[in-house]
Amino acid sequence: MLRDKALMKNQIWRRVEQQLWAMGGYALSRQVPKFAGQNSLHGTIIFSSVILVLTFSSILFGMPKDAEPNVPGEIAFYLPPVIFAVPDIETSIYFDNICLVVNPSNYVFDVNCDKGIQQSERWTFLPTSKDIGLYSLVIEVRDEINRIIARSGTMIKVVPKDAGAYQKRTILMIGDSLTQYSIYPRHLLDLCKGDTNPTITLIGSHVPDSNCPFNRHEGYGGWTAKAFATRYTGIARIGDYRKRGSPFLYQDVNEEPKFNFGRYCVEFNNGKKPDFVTILLGANDIFYANDGSIDRIIDEMLAHYDKLIKMLHGFHSDTKIGVLLPLPPAASQDAFGVNYGCGQSRWQYKRNQHHLVKRLIDHYGNREIENVFIVGTNVAIDCVHGYPPNNALHPSEYGYYQIGDVIYSWIKAILDSKS
Structure with a gap:
């Protein structure tokens, strides 16, 4: 009985601490475990309820005058939380x-x-x-x-510039060609140099540039969430990346391909969980969708995306997963003409991408308690100057750097000791 109450107290303060972090209750969130350790279950429940109300109220009443957070309007309009x-x-x-x-x-x-x-x-x-x-x-x-x-x-x-300083952390990046190009992972490594930053190690089986062995990940051109969840070729993690299957699938005792993230971590992270995982997928999933098929296609994508998250948290629930919102396309239809002729228009692709952003926020938003975070990569990229004139979906180096900046800021916020 006493053990059950202790477990319940621990669960309560963990939930409140996560919610306060999401709402910005910095130092206050750190008082919850301290209080829970010194007081009864009943006192913990009361204290937790009061501070949640107070913190939420301070944020709500800190909103600009007459500004309701969201007003449904005549145009589709979404911001990350x-x-x-x-x-x-x-x-x-x-x-x-x-x-x-x-x-x-x-x-x-x-x-x-x-x-x-x-x-x-x-x-x-x-x-x-x-x-x-x-x-x-x-x-x-x-x-x-x-x-x-x-x-x-x-x-x-x-968050402070020195958030996470000297902390050693590992990061697994999952994605398509945007990740395979390895520019934003490299930029993240560069940003984390210096004594005000964490020491990060990228993990993964794919090293596109042998001259940069530390820049590794699981990024593959043309891949979808379904590919990571189901693609099995008998070749993975080594050899020609174009022939590889999902790096997370291994044959089980019945020679059937199954997720085995524990085995993956043994191979690529000394058996330890990654501290962070980022997932940047969607461009290939939705590319050929139209207004009639987009929801069905996103439903299928989210089903496989959920399997990836279940796999990651099945190994260790403390891994922080960043759902990177998919990027909008280059600002010009001309880039689509160069790449796809008349096969796809910028407007249709943007409709698809924008709807996917909404669905991802609806599906994965407000899940910080589960260590799943929405990361607003989509809002931060300059679609006019951050893409070359001849590429509709792949940014210039400047655009990739903007993606890396967003990921860096998210990681620093997670590691901030004052949060």
Whole structure:
């Protein structure tokens, strides 16, 4: 009986600590385990309930005046629940990336936030050490007669520049060609150099550049969530990557391919769990979808995506999983013409991508308690200057760096001892 109560107390404070972290209750979240260790189960429940209400209220009433967090409107308009930021790393929200309109210049975007500046195509913010904290941000979309046609809000969470300093962490990156190109993983490694950062090790079987053996991951051009969950060729983790099956599938005793993430970790991480996993998939899953088929295709994708998350957390539930929201395409239809002729239009692809963002937020949002986090890679990339003129879906180096900046900021936020 006493053991059951102790377990229940432990579960309660763990849940409250996670929820407070998600809402930005920094030091307060660290008081929950301390209090739980010193008080009864009944006292823990009361204390936990009170601080959750107080913290949520402080954030809610910190929103700009008359700004309801989300207003359904005439255009599809979505923001991730939290945008993470670190001093000296530029943080941006590009307006065209967060709404589904043919021409964003036909609308007025009005940002309400105590930090950053609003430009014609984006809100942007270069934090300093004086900006540590949590800030509400609300964006309204207005038409030519100044009518509000959509509104959405998020929280900007700025963590110290030395968050996670000297901590050793491992990261597994799962993805398609965007990951295979290895630019944003390399940028993450570069960002983590120096004594204000964690020491990170990338794990994985795929090393596209033998001259950079530390830049490893599981990124394969053309792959989908289904491929990672089901593709079995008898060749994996070695040899020609184009012939490989999923790195996470192994033959079981009946010679049937099954997930065996524990065995994978033995091979590539000394048997230990990865501390972080990022998943950047979706471009290939939805590429040929249309308005009639998109939901069915996303349903199938999410079913396989769920299998990957179950596999990862089946080995260890403490692994932090970052659901990287899929990138919008290059700003120009011309790039689609170069790559695909008349096979796909930018507008249809953006409709597909935008709907996938919504479905991923709906499906994986508010699951920080399960160590599943929405990471807003989609809002931060400059689709005008961050893509080469001849590529519709693969960014320039500058665009890939913007992806790496977002992942870096998320990892620092997770490791922040004051969170």
